Amino acid sequence: MKFSELKYLAAYIIPLTGFIAVFSSGYLTWSAVLFAFFIIPVMEFFVNRSTENLSTKEEKERLSNPIFDLLLYANLPLIFLLIGGYLLMLSKGNHQTFELVGITLSVGIVLGAGINVAHELGHKQNTFDQTIAKLILLPSLYMHFFIEHNKGHHVNIATPEDPATSRKGEMLYTFWLRSSVFSYLNAWKLEAKRLRRNNKSIFSFENEMIRFQLIQVIYLSCIWLIFSFEIMLFAVAIAIVGFLLLETINYIEHYGLLRSKLPSGRYERVDMRHSWNSNHELGRIILYELTRHSDHHFKANRKYQVLRHHEESPQLPLGYPGSMLMSFIPPLWFYVMNKKLKEIS
Numbered sequence: 001m002k003f004s005e006l007k008y009l010a011a012y013i014i015p016l017t018g019f020i021a022v023f024s025s026g027y028l029t030w031s032a033v034l035f036a037f038f039i040i041p042v043m044e045f046f047v048n049r050s051t052e053n054l055s056t057k058e059e060k061e062r063l064s065n066p067i068f069d070l071l072l073y074a075n076l077p078l079i080f081l082l083i084g085g086y087l088l089m090l091s092k093g094n095h096q097t098f099e100l101v102g103i104t105l106s107v108g109i110v111l112g113a114g115i116n117v118a119h120e121l122g123h124k125q126n127t128f129d130q131t132i133a134k135l136i137l138l139p140s141l142y143m144h145f146f147i148e149h150n151k152g153h154h155v156n157i158a159t160p161e162d163p164a165t166s167r168k169g170e171m172l173y174t175f176w177l178r179s180s181v182f183s184y185l186n187a188w189k190l191e192a193k194r195l196r197r198n199n200k201s202i203f204s205f206e207n208e209m210i211r212f213q214l215i216q217v218i219y220l221s222c223i224w225l226i227f228s229f230e231i232m233l234f235a236v237a238i239a240i241v242g243f244l245l246l247e248t249i250n251y252i253e254h255y256g257l258l259r260s261k262l263p264s265g266r267y268e269r270v271d272m273r274h275s276w277n278s279n280h281e282l283g284r285i286i287l288y289e290l291t292r293h294s295d296h297h298f299k300a301n302r303k304y305q306v307l308r309h310h311e312e313s314p315q316l317p318l319g320y321p322g323s324m325l326m327s328f329i330p331p332l333w334f335y336v337m338n339k340k341l342k343e344i345s
Contacts, residue, residue: 005065005067005068007285008068008071008285008288008305009071010282010285010286011071011113011285011286011287011288012074012078014035014036014109014110014286015075015078015113017031017032017035017036017106017110018031018032018082018106018107018109018110019082019085021102021106021107022082022106022107023089025095027102029095029098029099029100029106030106031106032105032106032107032109032110033102033105033106033109036321037321037324037325040286040319040321040322041318041321041322041325043282044280044282044318044319044321044322047280047281047282048281049278049279049280050281050284051311053308054306059306062303062305062306063303063305063306068303068304068305069129071288072117072120072121072132072288073132075117075136079110079111079114079139080139082110083107083139083235083238086107086234086238087223087227087231087234087235089103090231090234091231104234104237104238104241105241107238107241108237108238108239108240108241108242108244108245109241109245110242111139111140111238111239111241111243111245112140112243112245113245113286113287114136114137114139114140114242115136115137115140115242115243115245115246116246116249116288116290117136117288118132118133118136118137118145118146119145119290120133120288120303120304121133121136122134122146122149122150123150123300123301125301133146134146134212138215138216138219139219139235139239139242140239140242140243140246141216141220141236141243142243142246143212143215143216144183144184144187144188144209144212145183145187145243147187147190147191147208147209148164148183148184148186148187148190149164151194152164152183152186152187152190153183154300157254157270157275157297158254158257158258158259158267158270158274158275159258159259159267162254163178163179163181163182163183164179164183164250164254165250165254165257165258166179166250166251166252166254167255167256168255168338168341169334169338170255172248172251172328172333175247175250175251176244176247176248176251179247179250180243180244180247188209191207191208192207195207219235220232220235249290249324251327252276252316252323252324252327253275253293254276255276255341256337256338256341257273257275257276257314257341259274270297271298271312272294272295272298272312273294273313273314274294275294275313275314276293276313276315276316276323277291277292277293277294277313277314277315277316278315278316278320278323279291279292279309279315280318280319280320283319283320283321287320288304289304289305289307290304291319292308292309295307295308295309295310295313298310314340316340317336317340
């Protein structure tokens with residue numbers, strides 16, 4: 001394997017820290033939290049940003065190499081093994097409150113990173129990849145993301161119609177509520193629209209949103225039956241941590257960026273100016289190039305291993321993990337990012 005392929009193995013550090021947290025005690029139960037929100041931001045101060053793009057030949061080589069897809073697929077068994085270990089260790093009841101919080105946050109962070117993998121696979125057009133995407137979304141109880149992200153967010157990005165686009169002056173914590181609630185409702189609307197277009201009943205098993213709810217209820221019910229109601233609540237807790245991590249990423253990716261409305265009443269086409277990017281190398285690898293987000297929205301079917309840097313893309317002052325930390329402190333976030341918005345306007 002070449003280094004260009006090997007480097008993405010570093011993305012497995014996130015699930016690895018989740019396993020360390022689950023099967024440890026004391027401060028190690030916070031392993032994923034410390035890695036994601038302390039070690040990575042600190043290291044990114046010392047790692048150079050790379051604006052280099054692949055040549056046409058290199059792109060073709062990467063696109064024909066199956067290893068990049070296999071790296072994504074391997075997340076599915078890892079996530080479910082981690083959840084199984086987490087629930088089993090909880091059932092033994094030997095943890096202090098401090099450790100329970102650390103383990104739950106750590107596993108939730110792994111699920112949040114898993115949503116990013118599901119996001120990548122969900123953009124593919126084959127049933128196999130889309131099925132894996134949905135299964136990875138299951139433990140985060142966010143299966144509706146598959147519908148709303150592809151058919152809603154990518155259409156309405158950088159407009160008031162998109163719940164996943166954060167507005168200038170909007171706090172992260174109010175965005176969490178608005179985005180999670182309205183993204184869920186939008187998924188129902190989009191699925192109903194699809195069914196009506198195909199002359200099918202909304203109240204049938206043809207409705208994928210109904211199927212998603214049933215699958216998620218069965219998932220939680222199985223945990224309740226195998227373990228206990230209390231353990232099931234912990235499964236809900238890691239799901240909440242996972243999807244709030246996703247929504248935090250949504251918040252920093254699109255904060256304050258808006259598309260202009262044309263005289264026709266339609267919005268201008270999505271381009272590289274409508275997402276915040278970061279070229280910090282470590283974050284790019286850990287998040288499977290999610291941080292080159294403008295190119296992803298410009299061409300949604302472009303695979304992660306060939307995403308490009310564009311000079312016109314607005315750049316975050318910190319990497320994604322550092323920016324997420326900053327967003328937790330709204331006055332600091334507004335102070336820094338509202339200045340950045342002025343610079344690019």
